[in-house]
Amino acid sequence: MIPLRSNRNFILWLTCLFLTGGIFFFAPLAKAQVQFQLTHEVSAKVTVRGNDYVKARKKAVSQAFQQALEQGLRSWIGDEKFDADRKSFNRLLNQADHYVQSYRFIDAVDDPIEKTSAVALEVTLFPDALGKSLSRIGVVAGPENLKNVVILISETSITSGDSELFWDTVPISETSLVQSFNEAGVNVIPREAIRNVVPEETVLSGVGGDMRDAVQIGLKMGADIVILGNAVSNAVKSRPDTEKSTIQTNLSVRVVSALKSTMVAAKSDFATAQSDDLLAGELEAFGEVSRKISDFLLSSLNFYWEAKASPEQQVPYETPRPVAPALPLGDL
Numbered sequence: 001m002i003p004l005r006s007n008r009n010f011i012l013w014l015t016c017l018f019l020t021g022g023i024f025f026f027a028p029l030a031k032a033q034v035q036f037q038l039t040h041e042v043s044a045k046v047t048v049r050g051n052d053y054v055k056a057r058k059k060a061v062s063q064a065f066q067q068a069l070e071q072g073l074r075s076w077i078g079d080e081k082f083d084a085d086r087k088s089f090n091r092l093l094n095q096a097d098h099y100v101q102s103y104r105f106i107d108a109v110d111d112p113i114e115k116t117s118a119v120a121l122e123v124t125l126f127p128d129a130l131g132k133s134l135s136r137i138g139v140v141a142g143p144e145n146l147k148n149v150v151i152l153i154s155e156t157s158i159t160s161g162d163s164e165l166f167w168d169t170v171p172i173s174e175t176s177l178v179q180s181f182n183e184a185g186v187n188v189i190p191r192e193a194i195r196n197v198v199p200e201e202t203v204l205s206g207v208g209g210d211m212r213d214a215v216q217i218g219l220k221m222g223a224d225i226v227i228l229g230n231a232v233s234n235a236v237k238s239r240p241d242t243e244k245s246t247i248q249t250n251l252s253v254r255v256v257s258a259l260k261s262t263m264v265a266a267k268s269d270f271a272t273a274q275s276d277d278l279l280a281g282e283l284e285a286f287g288e289v290s291r292k293i294s295d296f297l298l299s300s301l302n303f304y305w306e307a308k309a310s311p312e313q314q315v316p317y318e319t320p321r322p323v324a325p326a327l328p329l330g331d332l
Contacts (some may be wrong), residue, residue: 037075038125038258039219041106042067045118053110056117065096065103068123072099072130075222088137092130099133101126101259124219127259147305148187148223150194151177154207155231158247159279166203167195172283173231173251176290177297184298189221197221203228211256211263218258225264225301229253231289233282236272244274247281251289255297257304265300267293 044063048056073089074082082089092099106120155171170191178188194203197220206214207228218226229252236246252268271288275281 037072037222038127039216040068040071040123040125041120042071042123043107043118043120045116048110048115048117053117057108057110057119060117060119061103061121062097064119064121065100065123066093068103068121068125069093069096069099069130072125076130077134091137092133099126099130100124148189148221148225149181149301150189150217150221150223150226151181152191152194152203152207152217152227153177153229153231153251153253154204156233157282158233158235159282166200167191171231172286173229173249173290176287177227177294180291180294181298186298186301189223194221209254211261214254214256215258215261218256224257224259225304226256226258227253227297228256231286233285235278244276245278245281246272246274247278247285248272249282249285249289251286251293253293253297255300264304265297267296269293269296 042064044060044067046056046060046063070082070089070093073092101124103121103123106122107118108120109118110116111118151174153171153174154166155169155173157172160169174191181188194217198217202213202216206217206226207230214226214228217228218224231249231251233247233249236248248270249272250268250270252266254266255264256262257264269289269292271285271292273281273284273288275284
């Protein structure tokens with residue numbers, strides 16, 4: 001774990017940057033500038049006619065779905081392409097509920113004075129359904145970032161203090177995992193981009209095993225695969241015939257599919273290294289255990305993606321209907 005504000009560890013940070021060939025910071029940034037957003041917060045207000053608040057609320061929800069879908073489409077294909085063929089996309093917007101995977105009410109207010117019904121929703125889109133419809137109207141460019149990966153590791157290191165905030169560090173193990181994934185052609189969303197969107201508490205909760213928060217990280221970042229884990233290094237007692245210290249590192253990760261809300265894989269492993277310098281030994285040991293883990297993860301994810309794309313493993317497609325908890329009648 002590399003605190004950025006420490007002079008000593010800043011040298012270590014530069015070492016990690018050199019080892020990754022700059023991939024960790026620059027390649028993901030180039031690819032992740034445009035992200036297909038799965039989850040959107042939207043709101044709508046409609047006028048109540050004939051004192052029918054139930055019908056008005058349904059209309060407000062429908063309009064909110066349309067807003068979420070338009071935002072999703074614009075993030076998928078870009079504003080210019082959307083505006084150039086607005087007529088075709090309007091047909092999709094008129095059936096917006098077909099592309100909503102789930103939603104929840106943030107707020108719902110019926111105003112008997114102004115005769116209005118207003119809702120605020122968090123809407124999660126269904127990318128597979130949307131992709132099929134876009135293909136039918138000739139839009140072939142898809143959101144390749146759905147194969148993006150989020151990798152976040154909470155690391156405890158013997159060469160740095162334990163008081164650093166999660167976002168103020170760059171874990172050695174996380175850096176090594178990102179390097180392996182990028183070298184394999186898998187785009188990893190950069191840590192700084194996630195920091196600007198996801199609260200630290202959500203990340204730590206997800207790292208701690210909360211499936212719901214792990215899923216939320218993926219949905220907010222427009223990535224199906226979320227890899228969260230813990231890493232730790234320890235100095236093992238040195239042999240009496242040598243001045244070198246033995247460093248042992250342990251790394252445990254879980255892989256979650258944000259779209260399916262399921263566990264894809266999990267793996268724990270360790271590595272050791274001997275060095276007369278703790279920092280050098282830790283770099284070597286973390287690098288080795290990360291390579292072991294990344295080999296397993298890449299194999300598991302390739303199988304996951306191939307199975308998902310294989311025609312013989314797909315069932316006849318049916319558009320799912322969005323689900324959300326019903327509001328009590330007293331709220332109507």
